[in-house]
Amino acid sequence: MAHDTLLEIRDLMTHFHLQEGIVRAVDGVSFEIRRGRTLGIIGESGCGKSVTANSILRLVPSPPGNIVNGRILLHRGDDSSDQEPVDLARLDPRGAEIRSIRGAEISMVFQEPMTSFGPMHTIGNQIMESILLHQSDVAASDARELAIENLRRVGIPRAEQIVDAYPHQLSGGMRQRAMIAMALSCSPRLLIADEPTTALDVTIQAQILELLTALQEEFGMAVMFITHNLGVIAEVADEVAVMYLGRIVEQSDVNELFDNPQHPYTQGLLNSIPHIDEEKLPRLRAIEGVVPDPYEIPRGCAFSDRCPSFMPGTCDRAMPGLDETGPGHRVRCFLFSEFEDELTEVADGR
Amino acid sequence: MAVENELLLEVNDLKMYFPIQKGLMKRTTGYVKAVDGVSLSIKRGETLGLVGESGCGKTTTGRCIVRVYRPTGGEIIFHIDDEEVNLNRLERQELKAFRRNMQMIFQDPFSSLNPRMTVLELVGEPLLAHGIARGQELEDRVAEMVNAVGLRVEHLPRYPHSFSGGQRQRIGIARALVQRPKLVVCDEPVSALDVSVQSQVVNLLQDLQSELDLTYLFVAHDMSVVRQVSNRIAVMYVGKLVEVAESEELLRNPKHPYSETLLSAVPRPYPHHAMQRLSLEGEPADPANAPPGCVFHPRCRYMEEICQTDVPALTELSPGHHVACHFADQLQLQGIDSASPSGS
Ligand SMILES: Nc1ncnc2c1ncn2[C@@H]1O[C@H](COP(=O)(O)OP(=O)(O)OP(=O)(O)O)[C@@H](O)[C@H]1O
Ligand SMILES: Nc1ncnc2c1ncn2[C@@H]1O[C@H](COP(=O)(O)OP(=O)(O)OP(=O)(O)O)[C@@H](O)[C@H]1O
Ligand code: SF4
Ligand SMILES: [Mg+2]
């Protein structure tokens, strides 16, 4: 298929210019999201997951944030057409074009549930507004029915009453589901879900994950799913990108990532979670140390100050490249890539 | 974790009803029965895990025990130094002095610390407030505590905003433990932290427990974390305990249908592992208007007629395993299976 790829990100850099210095929140990230598939993104708090997501929809506050490099190509055309992709990175963040994409072609479930809903209007009115804004073929009189239908789909009981509730009248879990209902109301091609189930308990979480899978099968929606929860990733993702300090350090098919994690950081992450199906350990195996301050990133590999496989004279001298170690499996680590190649790149001023 | 065979805390028939008020006159039109007849006990040095659906009353239970709330009914009794202290019988001054024995660690490391106080002030404040230490002694005790939670003395003059989430949670822990409490209610202490920081903080809480002889009530929705820290686990559903047992027993051999569903919903970190998940239909019962009979009956796959009318009592099915279900001794329920997928 010619246009299997829906979104293609190439060398994205989003930096924040602050008084204290520059925070390179996203620093050269590339990935693709394919139609109907789910890309999971994991990584430590502050590694740039939300900034990557916000960059796609051009929601990074500017100042202080700027996309300083890279392309975010949205391939609209389907298999046969040869429509040119749109580079979202080039659009005016306040312009009409990105606004027509947001909430319609690409919609987002935010990490912080209260950011999506304003407090002054009912849940229903806000969903209806979004439907009417993006779907010109829907009559105002039908929008309410559609809103109720959407709420019902995410498992909200008594949807015909809840539609008239204000956000503060709902429990955290219901608010989260209402937000997902709003994000899905325009049948987006891509759903960006930033920690959508973190605030939910496991039973409701399971319900939401099943809903997303069902919608994907039905409508071919693609999903970019950000979460700290490796159990959730194992369940929903087709492919996974692991981020550390603004860069992807490992990327592969989900089965391969769990069976054969290669980057020491990924291994540390997988090792540190307690497994409910296995014998209990006396202690959890934690990754030592903390994520460095964004202004004091170690020289060389960003993980070098915490890495159990650290190789002095190599890891602290150059940044390893993201190299292919197997089909579709890429790793940024000197255990797998040639040191000399990267040194020359550094000498070239990269 | 040396669990001693003496009781530290006894909770009998605890109730916390919040009035629902309507209109300008603030007429009380009903009650949210957030906690409705909870009885439990915790031994010295033990960790009791408390799990259950969002809104089932876990936080409220914790808050009643540390007396942030004055419960509507029931007794909370501490056994300290061979003395029995019934919180209901304490005068205001006595209660104030007793508070240092029970502390709470909160979920949100971001909002639970005053941004305008330094680490020294934050951790030292409880000592000052209770007149436990001041001056050099206070600084020494704060420094010792800060070291114990894995921060450094150089951090003392800094403000919370310059710390990461995990570090802030450590500050919160230091603040709770500096008074050397006997009981610590940990309310979702690691939920807001990412995986690798979460495991550091879990390890820290376990180390401190044995070093400082602490007893924990540990509230969380991540079952694998709860299992890691808990000697016993209590499962709560809409204001009531439905099952209490030794952790491994509860996980492998659950006896309440709600516990079974809860365990099957835990997301497992194995992509190939197709889980047979039991879905939970419908909404949790409304604590302001709980159904008659067993509170779980509208959602229970094993429901029979008696469940709609009779409230099942929490009864001891086998030594230490308590269940509130009419059919607890007949149902064959599915627990976790530690023998299955082998981790790599
Ligand atoms: N508006 C902003 N101004 C300044 N810095 C910012 C801003 N937003 C994000 N950053 C910085 O960018 C980096 C990446 O942040 P981001 O929110 O993407 O992390 P994350 O991976 O989503 O973390 P979490 O898991 O905690 O949500 C962090 O160092 C953060 O402090
Ligand atoms: N101060 C209050 N006033 C009125 N109702 C309250 C108050 N605090 C809690 N409730 C209600 O009591 C019930 C139990 O709440 P609680 O916070 O104890 O639940 P929880 O089990 O801790 O849930 P979560 O897992 O979401 O934290 C809920 O229905 C809640 O809405
Ligand atoms: S490059 Fe070196 S320091 Fe970085 S992860 Fe690999 S082994 Fe560890
Ligand atoms: Mg984020």
Ligand SMILES: [Mg+2]
């Ligand atoms: Mg709570």
